[in-house]
Amino acid sequence: MSIITNINKLFDHRIRLGIMSILMVNEYADFNTLKELLGATDGNLASHTKALEKAEYILVEKQFIGRKPNTRYSATKLGKAEFKKHIEALEKLIKKT
Amino acid sequence: MSNEDYLKDISEIKNLMNKSSRFISLSGLSGVLAGIYALIGAAIAYWLVIAKSDGTLYIFHGWVFWTCMFVLAMVAFLSALTGIILTTQKAKKNDEKIWDGSSKRLLINFLIPLVVGGIYCLIILNQGRYGQTGGLMLIFYGLALVSASKYSIGDIKYLGYIEIILGLVASYYPGSGFWLWILGFGIMHIIYGSWMHFKYDR
Numbered sequence: 001m002s003i004i005t006n007i008n009k010l011f012d013h014r015i016r017l018g019i020m021s022i023l024m025v026n027e028y029a030d031f032n033t034l035k036e037l038l039g040a041t042d043g044n045l046a047s048h049t050k051a052l053e054k055a056e057y058i059l060v061e062k063q064f065i066g067r068k069p070n071t072r073y074s075a076t077k078l079g080k081a082e083f084k085k086h087i088e089a090l091e092k093l094i095k096k097t
Numbered sequence: 098m099s100n101e102d103y104l105k106d107i108s109e110i111k112n113l114m115n116k117s118s119r120f121i122s123l124s125g126l127s128g129v130l131a132g133i134y135a136l137i138g139a140a141i142a143y144w145l146v147i148a149k150s151d152g153t154l155y156i157f158h159g160w161v162f163w164t165c166m167f168v169l170a171m172v173a174f175l176s177a178l179t180g181i182i183l184t185t186q187k188a189k190k191n192d193e194k195i196w197d198g199s200s201k202r203l204l205i206n207f208l209i210p211l212v213v214g215g216i217y218c219l220i221i222l223n224q225g226r227y228g229q230t231g232g233l234m235l236i237f238y239g240l241a242l243v244s245a246s247k248y249s250i251g252d253i254k255y256l257g258y259i260e261i262i263l264g265l266v267a268s269y270y271p272g273s274g275f276w277l278w279i280l281g282f283g284i285m286h287i288i289y290g291s292w293m294h295f296k297y298d299r
Binding site: 033 | 106113114
């Protein structure tokens with residue numbers, strides 16, 4: 001079934017879906033913004049961003065703002081395309097039943 | 098996952114996209130009040146020009162002109178102040194931060210056309226082309242609303258379109274500027290503000 005193949009296992013989690021949703025409509029988001037919006041703990045969010053980074057769906061940039069380290073994330077072209085496919089597959093699934 | 102889970106996912110995605118990119122705690126009531134200020138200001142200006150100068154609306158001179166400018170500035174100041182106070186209150190109630198990425202973006206995108214328009218109006222006034230300013234204010238305010246609507250409640254773009262159309266009409270028909278200004282800044286604000294109030298604030 002072609003619909004099932006478009007459902008992306010990597011997005012099969014609330015937090016990962018959330019990270020991608022935020023990065024689809026924002027050029028960048030930093031760690032604390034994501035944490036607040038998603039209501040996730042540091043460790044939890046870090047493990048999910050790592051998984052998305054490994055798949056090259058998001059880009060991680062570490063920089064310093066003054067003396068504070070700041071990590072910001074952006075969605076890659078690949079990540080955006082995969083997310084769109086995933087959403088379309090979800091919509092089709094819902095419409096079918 | 099069941100169908101219901103997928104539906105929940107989609108609504109969560111929508112919610113996060115909105116929350117992370119739009120500042121939605123604008124208060125409808127502040128729109129209504131801004132409209133009332135505009136009507137009061139226009140009434141004062143009208144009375145000043147009719148009663149205190151030589152009877153025609155378009156001959157401004159001396160203190161009448163400066164009093165009208167002062168009234169206009171007061172209308173803008175009070176509207177901004179009311180907007181800030183009521184929006185802060187609403188943001189608190191919605192548990193939305195008043196000063197974060199989304200509200201900053203909203204303000205910048207609103208202010209760029211507005212400030213440019215304001216400066217342009219001052220230049221036009223300085224050249225003595227008073228009849229143009231009503232229309233110009235409407236046009237630039239409308240553009241500011243359209244540009245801000247991407248970062249806030251999308252509905253305000255329709256108010257923006259209306260203001261732009263009113264502004265263009267005002268520019269085409271010299272002499273209609275004052276009355277269209279009242280329509281755009283006074284009456285439209287009251288109608289739109291109450292509509293927003295009943296749609297979003299209750």
